[in-house]
Amino acid sequence: MSEDTKIPTPVADSIETLDPELAAQVAIQLGLTAEEYQGVIDVQGRVPSLTELYIYSLMWSEHCSYKHSKKQLRNFSSEGEHVLQGPGENAGVISVGDGWAVAFKMESHNHPSAIEPYEGAATGVGGIIRDIFTMGARPIACMDSLRFGTLDKPRQRYLFEGAVAGIGGYGNCLGVPTVGGEVYFEEAYEGNCLINAFAIGLMREENITRAVGSGPGNLVVLIGSSTGRDGIGGASVLASQEFDEAAENKRPAVQVGDPFEEKLLIEVCLELLKRGLFVALGDLGAAGLTSSASEMASRGGVGIDIDVRKVPQRESAMQPFEIMVSESQERMLAVVKPEDFAAVEQVCKRWSVACTAIGTITDTGRFVVRDSSLTAGNDIVADMPAEMLATSAPEYDPPMLRPAYLDELQSEDLSWLSRENKSAAVLSDELLSLLASANICSREWIWRQYDHQVQSNTVLLPGADAAVVRISDTGRGGSTNRGLAMSTDCNGRYCYLDPYVGAQIALAESARNLACVGAAPSAITDCLNFGNPEKPEVFYTFHKAILGLSDACKYYGIPVISGNVSFYNESFGNAIYPTPAVGMVGVVDDISQVVTGAFKQQGDTIILVGQTEDELGGSEYLKVMYDKVTGSPPALDLELEGDVQKVVREAVRDGILQSAHDCSEGGIAVTLAECCIVGGIGAQIDLDDELPAVTSLFSESQSRIVVSVNDEQVNELINRLQQAQVPYSVIGETGGDNLSIEGKIELSLVKITEVYRESLEQLVKQR
Amino acid sequence: MKQYKIFVTGKQGIFDPAGETARHALDNLGYTGIESLQIGKYIQLTTDDSVSAEAVKQMCEKLLANPVIEDFSIDETATSATSEIAEKTNAGADE
Amino acid sequence: MKQYKIFVTGKQGIFDPAGETARHALDNLGYTGIESLQIGKYIQLTTDDSVSAEAVKQMCEKLLANPVIEDFSIDETATSATSEIAEKTNAGADE
Amino acid sequence: MSRVDEVRFGVVTFPGSNCEQDAVHALRHLGYRADYVWHQDTNLNDYDALVLPGGFSYGDYLRCGAVARFSPVMSEVVRYAEAGRPVIGICNGFQVLTEAHLLPGALIRNKGLKFLCQTVHLRVEQSVCKWLDLPTGIVLDIPISHNEGNYICDDDTLARLQENGQIVVRYCEPDGSRLPQGSAPNGALDDIAGICNPRGNVFGLMPHPERVTDAVSGSNAGSVFFTAIATYAREVAGR
Numbered sequence A: 001m002s003e004d005t006k007i008p009t010p011v012a013d014s015i016e017t018l019d020p021e022l023a024a025q026v027a028i029q030l031g032l033t034a035e036e037y038q039g040v041i042d043v044q045g046r047v048p049s050l051t052e053l054y055i056y057s058l059m060w061s062e063h064c065s066y067k068h069s070k071k072q073l074r075n076f077s078s079e080g081e082h083v084l085q086g087p088g089e090n091a092g093v094i095s096v097g098d099g100w101a102v103a104f105k106m107e108s109h110n111h112p113s114a115i116e117p118y119e120g121a122a123t124g125v126g127g128i129i130r131d132i133f134t135m136g137a138r139p140i141a142c143m144d145s146l147r148f149g150t151l152d153k154p155r156q157r158y159l160f161e162g163a164v165a166g167i168g169g170y171g172n173c174l175g176v177p178t179v180g181g182e183v184y185f186e187e188a189y190e191g192n193c194l195i196n197a198f199a200i201g202l203m204r205e206e207n208i209t210r211a212v213g214s215g216p217g218n219l220v221v222l223i224g225s226s227t228g229r230d231g232i233g234g235a236s237v238l239a240s241q242e243f244d245e246a247a248e249n250k251r252p253a254v255q256v257g258d259p260f261e262e263k264l265l266i267e268v269c270l271e272l273l274k275r276g277l278f279v280a281l282g283d284l285g286a287a288g289l290t291s292s293a294s295e296m297a298s299r300g301g302v303g304i305d306i307d308v309r310k311v312p313q314r315e316s317a318m319q320p321f322e323i324m325v326s327e328s329q330e331r332m333l334a335v336v337k338p339e340d341f342a343a344v345e346q347v348c349k350r351w352s353v354a355c356t357a358i359g360t361i362t363d364t365g366r367f368v369v370r371d372s373s374l375t376a377g378n379d380i381v382a383d384m385p386a387e388m389l390a391t392s393a394p395e396y397d398p399p400m401l402r403p404a405y406l407d408e409l410q411s412e413d414l415s416w417l418s419r420e421n422k423s424a425a426v427l428s429d430e431l432l433s434l435l436a437s438a439n440i441c442s443r444e445w446i447w448r449q450y451d452h453q454v455q456s457n458t459v460l461l462p463g464a465d466a467a468v469v470r471i472s473d474t475g476r477g478g479s480t481n482r483g484l485a486m487s488t489d490c491n492g493r494y495c496y497l498d499p500y501v502g503a504q505i506a507l508a509e510s511a512r513n514l515a516c517v518g519a520a521p522s523a524i525t526d527c528l529n530f531g532n533p534e535k536p537e538v539f540y541t542f543h544k545a546i547l548g549l550s551d552a553c554k555y556y557g558i559p560v561i562s563g564n565v566s567f568y569n570e571s572f573g574n575a576i577y578p579t580p581a582v583g584m585v586g587v588v589d590d591i592s593q594v595v596t597g598a599f600k601q602q603g604d605t606i607i608l609v610g611q612t613e614d615e616l617g618g619s620e621y622l623k624v625m626y627d628k629v630t631g632s633p634p635a636l637d638l639e640l641e642g643d644v645q646k647v648v649r650e651a652v653r654d655g656i657l658q659s660a661h662d663c664s665e666g667g668i669a670v671t672l673a674e675c676c677i678v679g680g681i682g683a684q685i686d687l688d689d690e691l692p693a694v695t696s697l698f699s700e701s702q703s704r705i706v707v708s709v710n711d712e713q714v715n716e717l718i719n720r721l722q723q724a725q726v727p728y729s730v731i732g733e734t735g736g737d738n739l740s741i742e743g744k745i746e747l748s749l750v751k752i753t754e755v756y757r758e759s760l761e762q763l764v765k766q767r
Numbered sequence B, C: 001m002k003q004y005k006i007f008v009t010g011k012q013g014i015f016d017p018a019g020e021t022a023r024h025a026l027d028n029l030g031y032t033g034i035e036s037l038q039i040g041k042y043i044q045l046t047t048d049d050s051v052s053a054e055a056v057k058q059m060c061e062k063l064l065a066n067p068v069i070e071d072f073s074i075d076e077t078a079t080s081a082t083s084e085i086a087e088k089t090n091a092g093a094d095e
Numbered sequence D: 001m002s003r004v005d006e007v008r009f010g011v012v013t014f015p016g017s018n019c020e021q022d023a024v025h026a027l028r029h030l031g032y033r034a035d036y037v038w039h040q041d042t043n044l045n046d047y048d049a050l051v052l053p054g055g056f057s058y059g060d061y062l063r064c065g066a067v068a069r070f071s072p073v074m075s076e077v078v079r080y081a082e083a084g085r086p087v088i089g090i091c092n093g094f095q096v097l098t099e100a101h102l103l104p105g106a107l108i109r110n111k112g113l114k115f116l117c118q119t120v121h122l123r124v125e126q127s128v129c130k131w132l133d134l135p136t137g138i139v140l141d142i143p144i145s146h147n148e149g150n151y152i153c154d155d156d157t158l159a160r161l162q163e164n165g166q167i168v169v170r171y172c173e174p175d176g177s178r179l180p181q182g183s184a185p186n187g188a189l190d191d192i193a194g195i196c197n198p199r200g201n202v203f204g205l206m207p208h209p210e211r212v213t214d215a216v217s218g219s220n221a222g223s224v225f226f227t228a229i230a231t232y233a234r235e236v237a238g239r
Ligand SMILES: Nc1ncnc2c1ncn2[C@@H]1O[C@H](COP(=O)(O)OP(=O)(O)O)[C@@H](O)[C@H]1O
Pocket: A144, A145, A146, A178, A179, A180, A181, A182, A183, A440, A443, A446, A447, A462, A463, A464, A465, A466, A467, A488, A489, A509, A513, A662, A664, A665
């Protein structure tokens, strides 16, 4: 703490502080280090009370304070002319034209989901949706980015089934369509699944709302559900520690979501915002009332005075600290002018939503917590400088060490792979194995459980490279014929093998997915999932991933407008793969021009935009056929990637293409199979690329998109490709009932369709 | 033939939105005097004589209840084929 | 204070997808000897003394059960504030 | 569409409804007037037809539609229906109509215990329903999106439904046939997707026609339900 930081004077004359020795012990138990505890004493100028100690331990936990990640996150730039709100609020906001703006963000709910997948995932969706409507936006779509262990393990099937059901159970009830996502299954996630939820909301630009408390004398109002002991210590206990057997016993009361209440909250809050009855609005997320109230005060440079006994409680005999740190779901905190309170109450009543004034905004700069059941004069249980509490958590510069495995794996010689001379029959079988792989096969089993059409704006059904929703306030306000394209991506295996390149590929793949539907990236959110940051090797990968992602974002001028860090994703000492998931949003200027990856009709010319290199390192092929995760991931040439995207994006916008689908896991063989399967049309291909067959088919080289064009447009496309100086090759023609790749693959459409479509359900149902 | 009745209920402190909603609805229907309402599961299991109470307990732990958020209790009510499933007078949960 | 336990069960012959699925799952887990499994609702209702058993019956008829597909039975278990909800044999399940 | 048709739909909104805006959007897009009717409103005189939309009224807690059924508006809906005026319940709205005993039977959990969001094939049956004016046997592709769409009723009721021509649409294969093991993805009895009352003015169905009425979905297969009733409503009103 610097010398000149001014701490506002305390309000309390007397407050029951803890015995100094006991306090130090409790602090450690609550997860503070000895130095952090000293920091608490410095800020407070005395030994804290029990409630204060709980509050500090949460506010300074990793989850709330980002103490290990803050410095690294400064590498990201949120600059961009259409950025209306960067990181720091509940969600970032960009303008998408015609006065419309969207708020979006992605957040993890990994640890709660590992304990109870249904409720964990459901409340993850609930939390991210609250972040969106807090900003004044109506939630219009969700995506989910999921990681589990392999499905041959019953527990993994349980987690996967439960998480998918929970995501659907919550989002479906709210009437927010879940339009896309991604999922991978790999051993690295066995002890620690990842549940990252993305949400986006639409609003008129002028309706942006921020969680900035202001106006001493204004009321602090709690809206929504009652407060119980759910998830007490959830944020600090779960998200700030490794997950092992001990954690299972530490299990706090699991948070149970109530999507119905959340649906009512959406309607109530949006109506109150529209009528201008809120001075500020924030949601209660991790660390509940504590974090939401102190951040609101700190952002506004004001004080806040709360009486815990006014908080509606669903359990008896709750202690003040329990009320302050409870993570009961579906609650919002608003600042309301006293003269508006009656009107607020009226709207809440109409929707049967509880609404209670629990305190006031003050000019003291202090965050004061009272318990009015105590005798007057002795009723203050916490009295802290709001600003310092919210912003002065320690910032760490953890040591980094390049993990030894990196050099070892990256230099592994994989040339043996392509030396093998495999027959077309063998290669065809290998392709079938890839199409059946849990990481490649159709995700229909998942998205069928998600209402992906409610709100009537879904332009592309899930399964497309990027999801597209129309920009429209369906049934309430204006509608446009423009759309929002969105995608979430991250290949953790690449990030494991090279965190810098892997993170760049996550961004590139998202942008490529957008290009396939004719959209350019507007901005991203991210969800950085890593192991224990106090381990130098883990922190190195975190650092490199952030550099990779931020460098690539700067190269393309893509702002990072929101995000989330999830550390301590470890079990029994093993960290997950570094998994910096990217959630990207772009604008589609005319939704009638979007294309899908599906081949459309017989006789179209198939062109590979981009070029295949010998890049089987970290590939799905290597994993499925040889159970190996090794080598260097594919290289990424940012310039080439940008050029490929641009030419395809513009061709889609100008209506030149019949289909576009990017190459990712499984290489061009899988991409072609998917185009055939989804389109119900075969293809006759000749990959005349002078590469060994295995490489040609399954290499995962970046910057490649398979497109199909009809006769009239072939020349136009080729002209454009030549002008853009983008490598390309004409590789065949659509038609027939087979996918046949000259000399390499011969498979019937029926067969590949069956394998691709049915695999996931079979894997889930295996016993 | 054996007859087990299994009662699955939310653990203490676990929020029960369905129960809350039903309670509100009863309020609105004019039924006053309700202090609490919780909704759990009532499972009726009929087995042959080979299935032990211990096995049923295991079934609950593994599948029928979710130990993270639910408790359960088991009531073995009848052991002959003649006794009917739902007696009006059944003693319910208290054994 | 009064304590009612309400059991809502599917009418005879009404398909019970949850019960069916649980039964299959138990089969798959290797539990043999199961003849039937039905999943219904177990509602625990606590009221003040003013609420009669007759009123509770009405609540069931009107709201808590759907007469088209469900039967219910009611069990009044405790009638004084002192008698504790959770008997030892049933520990934890009732709170 | 340019000209606003004089037919006016009321779209009943319960707490937890979430397809009311889709219904209003669809109806306005088709050129009709459409307004939200709050579940506490009790004046339905202004509407030529009522829509009970999809969603999760009261969270679908306890049973789908069980709580919504007691909303103040519902006694008026019953009166409205008894007067022979048109009421359609879509998805959750269908569930509310069964709970309110305006339609027989009940909707229970899908047989696979999974929420299902997908496009299904619906065969139009010979029925007395006024909400649909299409030749028998025509197949419509309409999305479903529900967790409890598994229609069930006792044998007598089923016999009555068949006899009276109350079965309006059934799940089927693309060619209109039905599989011996059933073609309903949710396990519905006799592949029943939608039924009406004996008079034909009250119609409930699980699929969502309102989702396929404008270009964004790439289909307008659902429009026929609303255009048919508008025609009927105009006849009734003598316009
Ligand atoms: N967990 C999920 N939830 C919803 N949709 C998903 C999920 N996982 C994948 N999808 C959808 O399946 C399709 C294929 O996903 P993916 O293989 O990750 O695509 P890509 O490789 O093009 O990024 C996409 O449309 C995606 O949105």
